[in-house]
Amino acid sequence: MITSAEIKAAAIKAGADLCGIGDLSRFDGAPKEMDPRELFPEAKTVIGMVFRIPRGVQRGIEEGTQFYQYPSMAYGGINEIYAPAVLYRVGQLLEDSGYEAMVYRNTGARGCVSDMDGSPGNTLSPEEQIEVNTQAKSKTAHHRTVQYTRAARDGQVPPDLQFHFRLAAVACGLGEIGWSKMFLTPEFGPLQRVAFIFTDAPLEPDPLYQGPPLCRKCMACVRECPGQCLDKKESIKVYIGDKLCEWGKLDEWKCYAFYTHGGRHYNPFVPKEVWDANENGDLNLLEGKCEANEAEIMKVYRALEKYFPSWVGYNMAKCGGCIRACVSMLEKKGGCMHERFKTPLRTSGKAWKMDR
Numbered sequence: 001m002i003t004s005a006e007i008k009a010a011a012i013k014a015g016a017d018l019c020g021i022g023d024l025s026r027f028d029g030a031p032k033e034m035d036p037r038e039l040f041p042e043a044k045t046v047i048g049m050v051f052r053i054p055r056g057v058q059r060g061i062e063e064g065t066q067f068y069q070y071p072s073m074a075y076g077g078i079n080e081i082y083a084p085a086v087l088y089r090v091g092q093l094l095e096d097s098g099y100e101a102m103v104y105r106n107t108g109a110r111g112c113v114s115d116m117d118g119s120p121g122n123t124l125s126p127e128e129q130i131e132v133n134t135q136a137k138s139k140t141a142h143h144r145t146v147q148y149t150r151a152a153r154d155g156q157v158p159p160d161l162q163f164h165f166r167l168a169a170v171a172c173g174l175g176e177i178g179w180s181k182m183f184l185t186p187e188f189g190p191l192q193r194v195a196f197i198f199t200d201a202p203l204e205p206d207p208l209y210q211g212p213p214l215c216r217k218c219m220a221c222v223r224e225c226p227g228q229c230l231d232k233k234e235s236i237k238v239y240i241g242d243k244l245c246e247w248g249k250l251d252e253w254k255c256y257a258f259y260t261h262g263g264r265h266y267n268p269f270v271p272k273e274v275w276d277a278n279e280n281g282d283l284n285l286l287e288g289k290c291e292a293n294e295a296e297i298m299k300v301y302r303a304l305e306k307y308f309p310s311w312v313g314y315n316m317a318k319c320g321g322c323i324r325a326c327v328s329m330l331e332k333k334g335g336c337m338h339e340r341f342k343t344p345l346r347t348s349g350k351a352w353k354m355d356r
């Protein structure tokens, strides 16, 4: 019978940086719409793989010199090319051993509930939604959910089911969630992406991470967020198995705008005059003049997407504030990134901010 050690060795050989194995009972208490056991009810095990983000992929944003490499290499490249190839290899080994490998690459906005906050997606009937779209004379609205989905059989969750990737990585014993809501590992801090295989192979699970806390609760991620999207005090708490996971309350829609477009002081691609003019109030959200909601996000995206047109199928990161702040703090103050590199990520003291 195939063993956990053989699976992990195959994952590392195929190109994963870390591999951990979780027991699916650790998802007890997950909302049904996000419970991976609904995907493949006969599955017994989840295999989690970590793919590191090279620190240097952040260098251009850290210096304010190159913004294309991070989203294209560290989102597009890892999620679309590198990780799927590794999933195939490990899946081959499982299926050659007589077990099924349900591969699940990194994705987003595919569930019947929002992948940002778990809120229910469209409650309109498909007919009503068609009417809305026809009236709006636009493409399908951008809801972070699948729009027309309905359960294929009674009692099932509507497809596509999308589970919480970062919590699944915790369930595989690979690390912890930081205050920033980023997933942290002892090996790479916040610098990784993850992908999974669900299988009916009865593999021995790894224990949940029990080492020293990976998050220093330093709040550098809160301070360096250009949109003040992360709360310093209010938190979200959930359990994976018996492990408490806690992170700061995040305004996900606000982050969605700032992460991609940065705001007046952090987006060198949009002229100052555009921020000053703020035509039709389209930039109110980024200018701190309104609450974040889907309609305001759409205004921002429509107004600014032309200023950085070469998208790679992913939103183009202008921000990376929390991830760079976290790396920088963990390097300086001690923690999982300490002494990993000969020189720190941040050599100039403070992160840049445009004076305008």
Ligand code: SF4
Pocket (backbone or CB within 6 Å): 224, 225, 226, 227, 228, 229, 230, 254, 255, 256, 258, 259, 319, 320, 321, 322, 323
């Ligand atoms: S990605 Fe940017 S906008 Fe979002 S929480 Fe992190 S620092 Fe804030």
Ligand code: SF4
Pocket (backbone or CB within 6 Å): 178, 179, 180, 181, 182, 214, 215, 216, 217, 218, 219, 220, 221, 222, 325, 326, 327, 329, 330
């Ligand atoms: S910046 Fe500090 S508080 Fe935020 S996730 Fe990293 S270690 Fe935790």
